[in-house]
Amino acid sequence: MPLTNTQYDEIMRKYNRIQSRHQQLLQAHQNEIRALLPRVAEINHEISDASMKKARELLTGSTSDWSLEDTIQALAEERQALLLAHGYPADYLELSYDCALCRDTGYIGGKKCECFKRAAIELLYAQSQLSDILEKENFDTFKEDFYPRELKDEATGQSALDMARSAVRTARDFAAHFDKQFENLYFYGNTGVGKTFLTHCIARELIESGHSVIYFSAYDLFDELAKKAFHSRDEGPGLPDYVGDCDLLIIDDLGTELTNSFVSARLFLLINERLTRRKSTIISTNLEIGAFSEMYSERTFSRIFSNYTICKLIGRDIRIQKKLS
């Protein structure tokens, strides 16, 4: 995962904090039990004495028929029974973990644990500065007044209001059925007709239901992918994990980045990989459908238009309307 060193260190520091919190907790439990149940401390001594005894016997070659394992097990059972009898959980004197899979190290056998990936996504998300926006932009704050009934789409004759209502319905359904139904969305229309707003609404709903959402402007996304392609040493030619793995990837304002053959190739890779993994993607753009295939490749065009729900919005620039009113 191409985190910067600072981002990586921040996540590792978080693991250190978690580990020391559990260490302190264990220490506190041990002190508490030592004061309350002196027999437990005796048991601990007896266990270490037994181990020493066995080690000595092995070293001196003296034979005896007692079993160290049985001794330890009997003592451990006595200790557990004591704890339970005094209303403590059986594992009260064991080190606990936030993540039992990787024991709060972030790694399992050299591979990143799921909790590491989640922490990375949370970090990226916090740094995407969407959280403030999402306070204000959600389905409840959607205003129909900005979409005039008299403004009609030239191609279909539908009114701006009807199209907005249908886009909101699509967006709401997308969020509501996210876990059951694999779907991708393509919002297009002029600047200021509410495309980004709708992607924010969806992002908010899904984050609140515990999904990992990554939001990128197209410009930042391709900038990030270019950095990865040209500067990383240890990662393969694929996509950064968080871009391929997150539950929902939102690419805002596609078409505003500096388009070149690198961007076009990466876009195809990204669209294709997420489709293969059945991970949803939302694209918002000012590009008319016809302009899209001119700007990117035919194959990207065909992947998108056969796998995405297309939503068009028309209207007058909401940002200008807000300033006027």
Ligand SMILES: [Zn+2]
């Ligand atoms: Zn873990």
